[in-house]
Amino acid sequence: MTERKLMTLPRLAQMHAGGEKIAMLTCYDAAFASLLDEAGVDMLLVGDSLANVLQGRGSTAPVSLDDMLYHTTCVRRGVKYAFVVADLPFDSYHVSKEEAWKSAAALVKAGAHMVKLEGGGWTAETVRFLSERGIPVCVHLGFTPQTVTSLGGFKVQGRDEVSAARIRRESQQAIEAGAAMLLYEMVPAALAADITATSPVPVIGIGAGVGCSGQVLVLHDMLNITPGRKPRFVKDFMAGKDSVLAGVKGYVDAVRAGSFPVDAVHGF
Incomplete structure (x- = not known):
């Protein structure tokens, strides 16, 4: 068995270029971080x-920077x-690029290898400011939870020609500004796969089909412990498993094999 090495940004880029799928999960504490690490998850x-x-x-929206610093x-x-990515919370990067720098730098000091922000277009200047100063940035496009109200609810983005063109344009702007990764949420599978095929940086999908460079799910969703209705792109990886570790390994294996998600089943 090959000894596992520290996951790095160049290694993630190499995986994307070589068609090797990237497995990512959310994580909020040390105990789960250790377990996900043991299970072979590439990114947290x-x-x-x-x-x-x-x-x-x-x-x-109510999450504070202090919350994010604590959990990071x-x-x-x-x-x-594993490679650790931390979200820049709502109202921590919107006013100025200098504000964004202070928030991002604090997350890096707390242990993040990369920060993620939501939205395209107006964020390009911030992405450039951070990336030029040595902070890797992931840009979250498509459905953006921090601005769910302005999107009119939990809706797939990019179904029509106008919104699809916007996602393409914002993706290119983010990459040109120095984004080291993109994340697509609730974007049609065909659109996400098409952009991923020519993207110079990895594209992680959540509800964006199997054609992305890798997948991410909310940990509690894939373990089927989130109460209430879950998004249709979620799969219960605890079904038939006798431990959380086995469930997470099942998720990693499915992402690696390209068997999750199944676009036709999940309605992409």
């Missing part, structure tokens, strides 16, 4: 989704190999 996202699964809130610190303490 300290997501502002902690608002929903840990704090019981109806949206991600906890996750990093449990990691040996």
